Amino acid sequence: MIDDDDDDDVGERPSKPATDSKSQVTIESFSLKGLQGLRKDYTRQSDESIISWLVCLWDAAGEATILDGTEARHLGSLSHVLVIDQGMMRGANPHSLWEQILGSVGQRYLYADDLYMQQTQWKTIEQGIQCLREMAVAEIVFSDDLNARNPDLVPCTPMMWGKLLRLGPQEYSSALAIMRWDDKEETVLDMAKKLRAYVDVMHSPTHGRITAVETYMEKLEDKIEE
Numbered sequence: 415m416i417d418d419d420d421d422d423d424v425g426e427r428p429s430k431p432a433t434d435s436k437s438q439v440t441i442e443s444f445s446l447k448g449l450q451g452l453r454k455d456y457t458r459q460s461d462e463s464i465i466s467w468l469v470c471l472w473d474a475a476g477e478a479t480i481l482d483g484t485e486a487r488h489l490g491s492l493s494h495v496l497v498i499d500q501g502m503m504r505g506a507n508p509h510s511l512w513e514q515i516l517g518s519v520g521q522r523y524l525y526a527d528d529l530y531m532q533q534t535q536w537k538t539i540e541q542g543i544q545c546l547r548e549m550a551v552a553e554i555v556f557s558d559d560l561n562a563r564n565p566d567l568v569p570c571t572p573m574m575w576g577k578l579l580r581l582g583p584q585e586y587s588s589a590l591a592i593m594r595w596d597d598k599e600e601t602v603l604d605m606a607k608k609l610r611a612y613v614d615v616m617h618s619p620t621h622g623r624i625t626a627v628e629t630y631m632e633k634l635e636d637k638i639e640e
Contacts, residue, residue, distance in 0.1 A: 444481070449488045452479070456511075457492050463532040464493065464519065465548045472512065472551070472565055479511040486511070497522040513563065519555050526552040535581050539613045542582055543606045549574045550602045566603040575605070 444452070455474050458467040471492075481489070483506040491499045493515070501518025502511070523529055529552040536542045550565035553574075562568060579587050593608060 444485050446488065449485060453489050453492070456489070458494055460494075464495065464498075464523075465529045465532045465551060466544070467493065468515070468519065468551045468555075469544065469547050469565065471515065475512055477510050477512050477563060480508050481511050481514075482506060482508045486514070493518075495522060516555055516563070523555070526556045529555065530577065533577075533581060535583075537583055539586070539609050542578060542586070543609055545581055546570065546574065546578050546602050546605060549577060566606070567601050569599045570602050570605045574602075 456471055458464070462470075483503065486503045486505075489502075492502065493499055498515065498518040498521075501521055502514050504514070519529075530549065533545055533548055536545045547565050550568035550570075553568050554562055554565060575590075579590055582590070589612065590609075593612070
């Protein structure tokens with residue numbers, strides 16, 4: 415339901431479903447002003463790919479944004495893709511905006527590769543982590559596991575890691591290709607932590623000294639061979 419009170423905060427978010435003594439679930443309504451705030455925060459930019467927008471949407475909304483059909487329709491076009499926006503607005507009962515959009519994206523694209531094709535080359539480790547999270551979202555869209563909705567908790571498969579290496583710069587490829595995997599199934603979040611740890615090591619003073627010594631030894635060997 416929509417509350418017309420414009421005094422509500424623009425950044426207002428619905429409360430998480432709360433169960434009272436009668437086991438009834440209550441969901442806070444958005445004001446029109448609150449919905450305008452959501453539209454501003456959640457709308458895809460003109461130069462933003464769908465897969466990148468989905469990651470940003472997860473970071474901004476997660477599964478906490480619950481809307482009924484009327485509220486969803488008042489949001490208007492978020493993705494600028496007709497099929498996705500129409501799917502988001504279906505249904506009268508309150509639902510998770512995130513889950514509704516995931517379902518709509520699945521109707522628009524037939525295969526995960528259709529989303530993977532939107533990815534571009536990455537140059538920094540943070541861009542690489544973003545790339546990995548985009549892959550996780552693509553896996554979620556086409557997954558039958560309704561409990562797997564958090565891209566950071568998606569298992570990082572060898573296929574995903576291989577795609578990441580192919581999209582990255584050569585300077586990282588060799589090191590990341592031999593990055594040790596634990597015996598347990600590691601998530602995208604686990605691998606993101608490893609990538610950041612790798613950057614910390616690469617930028618540490620100790621690594622700089624070791625690299626300088628290695629370079630000196632290589633030059634010395636070249637002179638000896640001459």
